[in-house]
Amino acid sequence: MRHLTYLALLVACLLATLPLEFGLGARVYRRWRRAALTILPVAAVFVLWDLLAIHAGWWSYDRAYLVGLDVVDDLPVEELLFFLVVPVCALLTFEAVRRLRPGWVVLPGRKRPPR
């Protein structure tokens, strides 16, 4: 079960933020095209950085806590998922705050989000 540790952490992040989508109406998963166009380039850049850093030995992973599947080279699948999960959670948080504080300006001159 220890091999599922990192993966379980990522799943926990997604589960913990689900109420933001369905309870608070963040509408990030609902707007999946915009979310995909946002997350994919960010993930691509950071996955590349991660690969370079792993190759340069900046950091490494204890394989006992990983499922053992590598995307490429030494890049654990959990790292790829990390760069998808973190942006999703950031978007959900941001949109949830916006729902809770509709008066807080995001872009000047734009209308507030519709009720």
Next chain:
Amino acid sequence: MTYTIASAATVVVAAGLDLVVLRTQLLTRRVFWVSYAIVLAFQLLVNGVLTGMRIVRYDPRQIIGWRIAYAPVEDIGFGFGIVVATLAIWVWLGLRMDADDAD
């Protein structure tokens, strides 16, 4: 020190993306800083577990050695870069995509 430099560079590049390239100006908005504070709190928690359990280990030569909740401070810059880049692109796309949602 190289991770330290890369981490600082990420902060600068992300800020540049928000303030200059996309001009989303999120770094000037309270809604961003409140959101980032929440995300940062969870980052320290999750990253703390990852590094505290030594699931991720760092070459001491690449970091300055300061840690917050077990994680190298460089991870803060890394996380800031991910969050700012994500939110800036999301907001920027919102200007171009959503017909029924102003932002």
